[in-house]
Amino acid sequence: MPELPEVETLCRQLKQVILDKEIRGIEILDPKLTAGEGIVGRRVLSIARQGKVMEIKLDDGDGITILLHLRLTGRLLWQGDNNFPFPHTRFTISFLQGRLDCIDSRRFATLSVQKTRNSDFATSVVEPLKDFRASRLWEMARRRKVPVKSFLMDQRFIAGIGNIYASEILYEAFVNPWQKTDSLSPAKWQKIEEATTSILNRAIACRGTTVSDWRDLFGRKGEYQHYLKVYARQGCPCPRCQAAIQFMHLSGRGTYFCPTCQKAD
DNA sequence: CCCTATGTTCCCAA
DNA sequence: CTTGGGAACATAGG
Numbered sequence: 001m002p003e004l005p006e007v008e009t010l011c012r013q014l015k016q017v018i019l020d021k022e023i024r025g026i027e028i029l030d031p032k033l034t035a036g037e038g039i040v041g042r043r044v045l046s047i048a049r050q051g052k053v054m055e056i057k058l059d060d061g062d063g064i065t066i067l068l069h070l071r072l073t074g075r076l077l078w079q080g081d082n083n084f085p086f087p088h089t090r091f092t093i094s095f096l097q098g099r100l101d102c103i104d105s106r107r108f109a110t111l112s113v114q115k116t117r118n119s120d121f122a123t124s125v126v127e128p129l130k131d132f133r134a135s136r137l138w139e140m141a142r143r144r145k146v147p148v149k150s151f152l153m154d155q156r157f158i159a160g161i162g163n164i165y166a167s168e169i170l171y172e173a174f175v176n177p178w179q180k181t182d183s184l185s186p187a188k189w190q191k192i193e194e195a196t197t198s199i200l201n202r203a204i205a206c207r208g209t210t211v212s213d214w215r216d217l218f219g220r221k222g223e224y225q226h227y228l229k230v231y232a233r234q235g236c237p238c239p240r241c242q243a244a245i246q247f248m249h250l251s252g253r254g255t256y257f258c259p260t261c262q263k264a265d
Numbered sequence: 266c267c268c269t270a271t272g273t274t275c276c277c278a279a
Numbered sequence: 280c281t282t283g284g285g286a287a288c289a290t291a292g293g
Contacts, residue, residue, distance in 0.1 A: 001271045071272050106290050164271055
């Protein structure tokens with residue numbers, strides 16, 4: 001469910017409620033999850049995101065970091081009034097001011113606690129809103145023969161783009177999802193760079209895309225679903241040329257595109 | 266009962 | 280080594 005804009009939304013909202021607050025307790029309700037040692041009594045130093053991974057840094061000399069990946073159906077919900085936990089609540093972290101619940105029907109979400117790493121080593125993984133440059137994409141992709149949609153969604157190369165935004169980005173950039181990365185022109189990479197930046201920023205401003213499960217930290221739906229141009233719109237007219245949006249599988253994932261606007265080079 | 270699903274990882278075959 | 284396909288994980292909803 002959560003891709004980069006959704007995780008970014010949660011990070012920003014979490015800062016409003018738990019930054020500098022002390023953890024009073026943790027309760028693990030799903031036996032699949034084991035982490036959680038040593039966080040009680042610590043204070044939240046910072047909340048950040050790397051791709052779809054949330055990093056909550058806690059203070060102390062040997063600072064530790066909570067790492068959370070929500071996978072497909074994970075949610076975070078702030079319960080300011082100590083309400084009863086929702087069904088499928090997998091763990092809760094309590095503060096004096098309220099409780100942070102992780103709800104996850106399919107139980108794919110992962111939680112871990114690690115010693116805080118000193119600084120980010122120069123990674124080769126691109127963060128779309130930081131160092132996303134067409135030249136860099138070209139450099140990574142020029143010797144590969146994967147479909148460009150698979151490349152955009154490959155977290156080893158680019159952090160945070162999932163199935164919804166990959167379809168939207170390629171539509172916006174006039175790129176065919178099946179086109180192999182080694183055959184994309186620099187001009188197309190430039191289009192991809194621009195589309196990615198504008199779409200992800202707008203989706204963040206909309207607090208994410210709610211097509212089924214997604215809710216923000218306070219239980220509200222996002223708004224970007226109103227701006228989707230191809231995702232989940234098979235048969236609808238293309239906003240640019242009126243051709244029917246098509247749906248096909250690519251590497252096992254539903255892929256939406258305009259057969260007219262997104263022809264391969 | 267059938268199919269689908271916003272993610273990731275692993276196994277296997279070409 | 281690269282790439283693609285399929286299954287697995289576990290569950291809800293149409």
